[in-house]
Amino acid sequence: MPRPPVPERIAISDSFSGYVITSSGHHALSSGFTPDDSVSIVQSGAFIVRYGLRVLGKPHISIVPELVAVDYGRMLNGLDAWDFITRQSNLFPRAEVFGHRNDGKDDMMYVKNLDLALTPEVLVFSGPSDLRPLAQPDALIAPQDALDAVAARLRQFLTVFDNPAAWTASHL
DSSP states (O other): OOOOOOOOOOOOEEEEEEEEEEETTEEEEEOSSOOOTTSEEEEEEEEEEEEEEEETTEEEEEEEEEEEEOGGGOEEEHHHHHHHHHHTGGGOTTOEEEEEETTSOEEEEEGGGBOTTSOOEEEEESSTTOOSOSBOOSEEEOOHHHHTTSOHHHHHHSEEESSHHHHHHHTO
């Protein structure tokens, strides 16, 4: 019996429209208003947001899962791969995760080497084919009425502020 073909590598992603801003070495996503002079605008427009799972003992390194090879030849990609890793991978610690790291390099890691207790790293890309992130934001700045337009996963993994002043005060 022939083996099924290896599926395409697909990472989960969300779209975001607004600004990538920076202040004191920190990055944030901003939506719902135009940033003032208290922050620097890195780029504005439409972005692709992907999520990196951090490496055990090296939280500054993360991998964006694109394909997971589970025992017995089962292969998962996209949302199926993400759900497997975040919900049931403890049953398969030798499952292999293929993807791109937060430095843009192609890599493979075993699930047992990922620190799933840490919040995934949010990575912002200029376009869908980019491999190196434009920014690694730690916050989302948006007024309450603009939050509904932001993907739930993005709101879950970033600290939300309703104005830039509150965000800049948090890291001073």
